[in-house]
Amino acid sequence: MDIRNGQIYLEDVPVTLLAQTYGTPTYVYEENRIRANFRRALSAFKKYYPNFRFFYAIKANNNLAVANILRQEGAGIDAASVNEILLAQKLGLGGDDVMFSGNFLSDEDIRQGLESGVIFNLDDISLLPRVLKYGKPERISFRVNPGYGKSDVGDFVTNAGPDAKFGVHPEQVMNAYRMARDAGIKRFGAHMMPGSCIRDPEYFKFITEILMDLIGRAAAELGISFDFIDLGGGLGIPYRHGDSYLDIDKAASLVAEVFTKKIAEYKMTPPRLMMEPARYFVGDAGYILGTVHAIKDSYRRIIGTDVSMNTLARPAMYGAYHHIYVNGREDEPRRTVGLCGQVCENTDFWVRERELPQGIDLGDIIVVENAGAYGYAMSYQYNGRLRPAEVLVNGNQHWLIRQRENIEDLVRNVTVPAHLQK
């Protein structure tokens, strides 16, 4: 993003042109920024541990155009559901390029997960006998709850520790791998996902050490070796201006240092090191463009836009902060206002107080930052408000990569029984 003569550009395309061409609300992704984010992180981790690979957690942004950028850069796919395995297949990825980390799976999920031949990552020890009913995978990985989790984007997004629904309890880890070994499984992996949006490099070292102690002990006591160890996602981005960036080089060097130290301590065959971020790659490369449609002066001034809780769920869902720019007005003095969307819920009053340009007016275009991850993917149709369009920009080129929904999308899959049609 860039501001030139007061006008906001995404790569080299003015937001006014994007809004005119595609309407609002519209998600826009910067291709070159996604690539730069990925390359920065990959080169850092590979520098300190060459046998390293990223799997992109496609749940954060499942547009196939976006996912193909990351595939081209060399990422595998982390799939949270069978349908995400199928999405990966649409990218031409399967087998060892895809990791299936579903949780609380149905028998049908298990059957399809096994049949797909991707890496199967079990969220609980109780899944093992259920998986074995359908077949014996060559390799099994367990998602470990290391007993500690952290989130910089609110407690709702803490994915490990005592209050999380995910992963194998730390005291059950040994038993889980023992059961798998005794069932004749020969190859193993390990996984965790303890942190969300973490910008402190020391945290990654801390959590790697915990996992490696659990896994190292299992390797030593059970005489098994690990093909890979996946540290999950959680590489953070700053949402608030003034917050620091994650020092990715430092995170990579600290992780590699403790990883290699623990490999030596437990005399492990060095496994491949993996991570499966999403936010770090696509979060700050995505924006949502909206239009100011109404302004109300009530207990305070409220700016009404078409960026609603159904379009961008994070603020209403867990109080997430997103910076907002107003095109053409960034140089103006500020005034404290509120800002909301158009959904009939007061949680859609998603900015209660913010210093925005004082002249903000009807027809202005707002640009909401850091919307590339968990943005469109979490959008929904409440109030008959439809999902927005998605656009990709690269230099001065732009492409529609998902059409805006229309009324047909609202009634798709609905049938009205004959007696109700009279």
Ligand SMILES: Cc1ncc(COP(=O)(O)O)c(C=O)c1O
């Ligand atoms: C299992 C798993 N892996 C990876 C991710 C990606 O996390 P992030 O976007 O914080 O990197 C998530 C996100 O919730 C997840 O649940």
